[in-house]
Structure formats: structure tokens, C-alpha cells
Amino acid sequence: MRTVAVVGTSLAGLRSAQELRSRGYDGRLVLIGAEPPYDRPPLSKDFLLGKVSADDLALADQDDLDALDAEWHLGVRAEKLGADGVTLDDGTTIAADGYVIATGARARTLGPARNLKGVHTLRTLGDAVGLKRELAAGPASVVVIGAGFIGAEVASACRLLGHDVTVIEAMPVPLAPVVGAGMGAVCGELHTEGDVRLITGVAVAGFTGADRVTGVRLADGRELTADLVVAGVGARPSTEWLTGSGLAVDDGVLVDSGCVTVNPRVIAVGDVARYRCRLRGRRIRAEHWTAANEQAGVAVENLLAGSTVTHFARHGYFWSDQYGRRIQFAGVATDDVRVVEGDVVSKRFVATYHRDDILTGVFAIDSPRPFTKLRRAL
Structure with missing residues (x-):
């Protein structure tokens, strides 16, 4: 070539x-x-x-x-x-x-909010600069739409900066398709423990505000005050x-x-x-x-x-920092989940996923060493 x-x-x-x-x-x-x-x-x-x-x-x-x-x-x-x-x-x-x-x-956008000021997505450095500038102006109320990793990390950062934060997630359990319902529920608890309001199982129906966003309307009829909105919807x-x-x-x-x-x-x-x-x-x-x-x-x-001579066969791995904690996951989630070290209550533990007693995945919070050891066994 x-x-x-x-x-x-x-x-x-x-x-x-x-x-x-x-x-x-x-x-x-x-x-x-x-x-x-x-x-x-x-x-x-x-x-x-x-x-x-x-x-x-x-x-x-x-x-x-x-x-x-x-x-x-x-x-x-x-x-x-x-x-x-x-x-x-x-x-x-x-x-x-x-x-x-x-x-x-x-970043995916929310059509009804496309022309409203104060509604942000976060994908590029330009997005982050704009969001950071608005946060520095001191909005009283921040609503984050989506409790995936981006949404959760933004919510955590906004709370650490002193803002009042609400997270809205359309699914009943955050992150369930990725880490399973059990570990997803544990991730959801991090929001509550971080003094962030988490609303699950309800979709966003629309927004209020003429030129700038003032609120978020939910499908169940509730309306939340919002001085700033961050959409983390994929x-x-x-x-x-x-x-x-x-x-x-x-x-x-x-x-x-x-x-x-x-x-x-x-x-x-x-x-x-x-x-x-x-x-x-x-x-x-x-x-x-x-x-x-x-x-x-x-x-x-x-x-x-000039042809396929090798294959990508690595197990998926990602990490996320939320509310001062490190979340790690590798592999594939299944319904057979076992806590093998630590305990869920303290939010310092390692859990493994299995299919027919074969290790398929590892999830951990604040347990990097045992996580790394088990990840190698995948």
C-alpha cells in the first residue's frame, strides 16, 4: 500500500x-x-x-x-x-x-429540547467546555437524563460541585442491560448515597421554557424544576x-x-x-x-x-468513577451472580457472573486488585 x-x-x-x-x-x-x-x-x-x-x-x-x-x-x-x-x-x-x-x-439529542438554551450533551471537548462554563455560573437545579455511565459521572461531578441534582432513568434499574439487574440496582444506590435524587422507570415527555429550559416534564405527569439539563441518552x-x-x-x-x-x-x-x-x-x-x-x-x-488473519476476541472492559468510588466491569453479565469478596452493603466488593459454572464476567466496586486477578481468569 x-x-x-x-x-x-x-x-x-x-x-x-x-x-x-x-x-x-x-x-x-x-x-x-x-x-x-x-x-x-x-x-x-x-x-x-x-x-x-x-x-x-x-x-x-x-x-x-x-x-x-x-x-x-x-x-x-x-x-x-x-x-x-x-x-x-x-x-x-x-x-x-x-x-x-x-x-x-x-451524542444523541432530545428533539423537543433542541432549541432550548441550558440543555447539554457531553461527547466532545467543546461540549465539556460549554457545560463547565454554565456550571460555574451556579445553576440551582441540575437534571441529568440517563443513568448510564456518562450520565452517572456527570451527576456525580455536579453534586461534588455543590449543585442540586436529579437523575432520570427510563429503565426500572440503571445499567441493567450492561451489568445485570442486581449490580445495576447497586449502582443506583450510589446516587442516593451521594445525595442525588434518582427517578427510574419513567420517560421524559418534554420540557418547559420559552428560550431557556426551566423544567422537565415526565411521562407520569410530574414536572421537575431545571436550571440546567444534561442529556446522557447514548x-x-x-x-x-x-x-x-x-x-x-x-x-x-x-x-x-x-x-x-x-x-x-x-x-x-x-x-x-x-x-x-x-x-x-x-x-x-x-x-x-x-x-x-x-x-x-x-x-x-x-x-x-489484505484479509482477516487475526480476530478481536478480548472481553469487554470498562471503568467508571462515581461519587468517589471506582466501578469496574469485564466480560458478559448473566443471571448467575455471586459476591466472592467484600460485601454489597459497604460498596466494596467483587462479584462474578457465571453460565453453567463457567466464569463469564467480573464486577467490582473499590476492589481493583481482586478484580484484576479475576479478570485475567476470564
Whole structure:
């Protein structure tokens, strides 16, 4: 390959570029992205709390970026992938022999609140800067919609900053699809113990306010006062620019277990990739830092080989910091859950998941060492 174009310059794109060079690729390397590479997990935690600045979020220092010997196109977005190459929104078309799709995902928005000031999503550094600025102005009441990891981390940060916080979750139990109902209920208790009001099992029906949000209406008729709203209701993969490309797209770019698309010259990694998970027997999107970091090596090896010669078979792993506690999870949740160390009441424990007495997953709160040991046994 004489030219490889990496579309997307967040973690998955940067790691793919680094893997290309580390595996001996010495051709032209083009990186295309709206933003320079930076770390996203701290945005909902330490950045909002003022513990780190934007400068602290860089994924690589300038010397490491220079070592890639890459051609950078920043501040632009890909509009089309066709036979002639990648067409950018500034009119440039870049032809390549191989392509890495790492365009990630964007935050889902709530239609009724689209034109209201004071309603935020949190996905990018720009989102975090805007939210942090408003929080510094001292809103009396913050409503967080969604008790997933982003929503929970934002709620925790807002409470630590002294705001009155309510979390609304449409599901009866937070995080149940990810960690199971039992451990999801434990995660829900962290909100209550952190002096945050948690409302579950009810959807958001609408908002009040003419120009700026003043409240949130629930489907059961209740209305909550809200000076500021943060919507953490998931993400949508950024695939619109691939219309007409010939690639299969359905809630992400469809790839095999090696992150290779129907075209062996095109791979997809990170949040945008919906890969065939051999452990679960179906296609999934893994919207976690570790997946983006680890998929790159597998995908690049297959791109350089011209076919799928290796597979991504790592168990999913993620962590979350909420209310001063560290939550960790790896593997697949099942109904057979066993607390094997510590106790749930103190919120310092390790639980394991099993299927036919085979270990499938590990969940822990504030127990990093035993968690790590059990994770290795997966």
C-alpha cells in the first residue's frame, strides 16, 4: 500500500496510525479529523471538576505525533467515500489504497429540547467546555437524563460541585442491560448515597421554557424544576458520510471479527465499528476506551495482510468513577451472580457472573486488585 487514510483522529484513529508505523508501514499516512487527538473519559469527571485542563487531555505529545510522519487534515470532516477516495467538506479528495474508518459516534439529542438554551450533551471537548462554563455560573437545579455511565459521572461531578441534582432513568434499574439487574440496582444506590435524587422507570415527555429550559416534564405527569439539563441518552455512530460507499452500515459499520468490512481494503475501529463478537455470537458496538485502544492492532494487521488473519476476541472492559468510588466491569453479565469478596452493603466488593459454572464476567466496586486477578481468569 502506498497510501493509507485514517478518517477520525480520536483514540481509535490515533492508535491505528501508531500501529501502522509500528508494524513497518512506511508509505504515505494521512489522518483526517475534526479535532486533534484527545482523551474523552476525563471530560465527564476530572475536567468538569477542574482537576485537569484541556492541555492535560492530549493522547500523545508533539514528538510522538511528529514521529508518525503523517499528513494531517484537521478541522475538516469526511463527506463521502467513493471510488476516487475520501471527499472532505473543504472540497479536498484524498485517494488511498487502504482506509481506516474511525469516525466514532456523536451524542444523541432530545428533539423537543433542541432549541432550548441550558440543555447539554457531553461527547466532545467543546461540549465539556460549554457545560463547565454554565456550571460555574451556579445553576440551582441540575437534571441529568440517563443513568448510564456518562450520565452517572456527570451527576456525580455536579453534586461534588455543590449543585442540586436529579437523575432520570427510563429503565426500572440503571445499567441493567450492561451489568445485570442486581449490580445495576447497586449502582443506583450510589446516587442516593451521594445525595442525588434518582427517578427510574419513567420517560421524559418534554420540557418547559420559552428560550431557556426551566423544567422537565415526565411521562407520569410530574414536572421537575431545571436550571440546567444534561442529556446522557447514548450515542449514534457517525456513518452518514458512507452512504453510497458500498460498505454495509446498520447502527455502525458492519465488520467481521477482525474489524474488516466487506472491502478488505477498508477497516473500521472504535465506536463506529459494529463487529462480529465471537464471545457473544452476534454483532455489537463496544463504546469503551479499551475497545478502541485494543481493536486497532487487530484491524491494522488484517489491513496490511489484505484479509482477516487475526480476530478481536478480548472481553469487554470498562471503568467508571462515581461519587468517589471506582466501578469496574469485564466480560458478559448473566443471571448467575455471586459476591466472592467484600460485601454489597459497604460498596466494596467483587462479584462474578457465571453460565453453567463457567466464569463469564467480573464486577467490582473499590476492589481493583481482586478484580484484576479475576479478570485475567476470564
